[in-house]
Amino acid sequence: MTGVAVELAGVTRRFGRTTAIEDVSFDVRPGEVLGLLGPNGAGKTTTMRVLTGFLRPDAGAVRLVQGQTATEADEAGARRLVGYVPEAPALYSDMSVSAFLVHCARLRRVPRRHRRQAVRRAARQAGVEEVLTQRIGTLSRGFRQRVALAQALVHDPPVLVLDEPTTGLDPRQVVEARQLISRLGRKRTVLLSSHLLAEVTQLCRRVAVLDRGRIVTVAEVAALTQGGTLEAAYLRLVQG
Amino acid sequence: MSQAVAIAWRDLRSTYVSPFGIGVTAGFVALSGVLLTLALGANQARLDGWFGPLMVVVAVLASLLTMRSFAEEERAGSLELLLTAPLRLWQVVVGKLLGAAGVLAAITVATVVCPLLVGSMGDPDGGPIVTGYVGLLLAGVAFLAVGLAVSSATSNPLVAAAGSMALLAGLWFAGVVAPGLGHPARDVLQYLSPSSHVTGFLRGTLALVDVTYFLSLGLAGGAGAVAVLSARR
Incomplete structure (x- = not known):
């Protein structure tokens, strides 16, 4: 199976009068582990739920692109391409x-x-x-x-969506889970949400940073950490 | 359809490995026994006086069974996994309906001991017993579908059960108040009420209008559940 890319284009989702995410656009390339970073309430889980088809976007589109074929993520057939681990899996x-x-x-x-x-x-x-x-x-x-x-x-x-997959695990389990995600990411397109910067640094080459429902940057981890740490860059982005 | 059957089988199995399923079954069978004792008070080997109240009890049972279908799944968080599987919403609703209908069928089978008991004491007419059971299952499935629609609208199982009971009671009482109203409200309310459509089954007749009514109610409930789930996405 050829790799599958994920594309979010101008995705907005509201709950009543509250806008959870607004005009969110980024892509995850085939075979890439992309980190979705952001403080609590930034809209990470909503973004992932839209991507998995659990929620419909009020505006914009989420597409899964395999070769020349693009499918809307909320179609039943597209969900066959995605494996999803929710934040608190029941x-x-x-x-x-x-x-x-x-x-x-x-x-x-x-x-x-x-x-x-x-x-x-x-x-x-x-x-x-x-x-x-x-x-x-x-x-x-x-x-x-x-x-x-x-x-x-x-x-x-071919696509894995992992919403804070190491939350609540003990340190040993965290190490094992990260090794596992790293192995899985060699053959799959992975979107990993986390607020643990060390986890993102270890597993991802690129990150998308969300703050208050908006994307503030999509960049290589290496570029963000030039001349400092990811922590410093992250704090600058979400507080600036 | 295989996915809908998978959902149904899981729900059926999970109901009967829980105290809830065993308790509800035992409670229904015990209540049907009490109703039988009351119905036989006239010393006649006939069961229409038993099936009538049982239809009302089935409405309560349907509300209890369906409160777990969506509301409990949403409360527990497992609905997210179900709705992100490559399924269409109607498949999920049909699966849930089949699962609850399986439980209803199992409970109904457990009450067969009542007609057998009456048969051992007298010579009841078999026709009304067969149509009574057909009516019980038809009405039960229709009530389950209504319960699913309510259950899909909330994450609180108790609210789901209370909402389904209120809706079904409202439909039922529409038939009680209808005779006091003028045309056409009287005809509309009487048609909408299940109470107008169970009498034929109790007397041993299978009228197309009654069968159509319960099938329509079931379809409306199922479509309602799909619409609510779709709107909540």
Whole structure:
């Protein structure tokens, strides 16, 4: 499968009178891990929800571009191309990990003959093979986060959207999660939202910085850190 | 359709691994037993006096079953995963409806012991029993669809249940107040009320107008749920 690029063009989303994001434009290139940075309430989650088709934009468009073909992100077919880990993934705690992943594979149109294999592959990639038979409700937060990642991978999507994937994990789990994202990012287009600058520096070559619903810059991490740290550049951007 | 069946199977299974599903089933069967005792007070082996109140209880049951369908998923946060899967909204709604209908069917099957008990004591007419069950399931599925529409509009399961009950009670009482009104309000309200459409099933007839009414109510509920989910995106 050729890489898939993600394009957001002038995306605006309002909730009643509140404008959550306004005129947001950036792209994620095929095979790139792009960091979406911003303070709490900047609009990162709304941007990701629009990108995954969970929310519709009030203006602008989100497209997934594969070769010469562009599809609107809120079409059911386009969602087949995206794997999504929400900020606080709520999984069905009464199901076993294996049953949950099979369920997700069915929802994401993985053919029946490939389903078991897809579940095993996603479980291996996310590091949840050892807990496949356990009930999700009995797992630690770290494992639940991994299961959330496994469900996003079960249909082998070319695009991954990860909303603060290391929030709430202990330091060891954070290191493991970052290694995992780094591995996954070698073959996929990844949009990673975070407010942890060290995480973004480690995983991303480019970042888009959101502040109060607007994009303030899209730049290479190396360019932003010239003559200083990413932290200094970030503070300058979101406070300036 | 496979995805809708996957959603239905998950909901059905999750209902019966929870105390909620077992409690609701036990409660409904127990209540149907109480209603049977009351209905048999006239010492006649007939069940129309049992099916009538059971239709009202099914409306309450439908509200309880559907409060979990969308409202609970939204409250828990799992709706986000469901709605970002490559599914159309109607597939999600059909899956939820099938899941709740599966629970309703299982509960209904559990009440079959009541007619069997009456059959062992007398010789009831089989026709009204069959049409009674057809009516119970048709009305139940239609009420579930209405409940889904309400459930899709809130993230609070209790509000969803109360809203569905209020809506269904409103429809029901429209038929009670209708005779006191003039034409055409009387005819419209009577047609809109489920109470006008269950009588035929209790008497052993399957009238096209009654079947069409419950199918239409079900379609309207399903379409309403799709419209609400779409508008909330």
